[in-house]
Amino acid sequence: QLGFKETYSSASQNGVMLWDNVNGYPVVSKNGEWVQVVLEDGKYSGAVTTDQTAASTNTAYALTYTSSTADGIANGTPASRIVFDEAGQYMISFSAQIASTSSSTVNFWFWPRVNGSDVTGSTMKNALHQNGAVLVVSRSAIFEINAGDYLEAMWAVDSTNGFLDATA
Secondary structure, three states: OOEEOOOOOOOOOOOOEEEEOOOOEEEEEEOOEEEEOOOOOOEEEEEOOOOEEOOOOOOOEEOOOOEEEEEOEEEOOOOOOEEEOOOEEEEEEEEEEEEEOOOOOEEEEEEEEEOOEEOOOOOEEEEEOOOOOEEEEEEEEEEEEOOOOEEEEEEEEOOOOEEEOOOO
16 A cells, blocks of 8 residues: 655655655655656657758757657647657657658758757768668667757758658
8 A cells, every 4th residue: 555745754764665645656765855656647749740851051940849649748849849748768760751752862950959959979870872762760769858848850861862661
């Protein structure tokens, strides 16, 4: 049986688990603080449902989500931002379908930004080498996120003949 966290409940001993009735989730004492025990909240599925083109080469663009379903994570303002309600470690998976209308090599770059800062060492680069070529690229990574942080998926291309294909 789980007890309830009261205003007088002490977190001085590690490992005490209580139910936080105010916030509606379990907490455990850790290093003198009450820390949320994440059960299942924190899901997000965002999609870009229209082709994305670059107006300029070698310029960073943020993907703007045109549809999403979420629980504990939401679209922010602008709609390129995915905002996290709770702190924690999050597994983020990304995929995009890249396409080219050029017979020359077209290079694509993708990387995450957290709170407006590029995440070091996280860039993926892919290339298409023929007209009409299409390729799905993807990556998953774990991010340490604070409550209120936002994440954006960024992309750039070295030719305006390359685009993100939103095939239905």
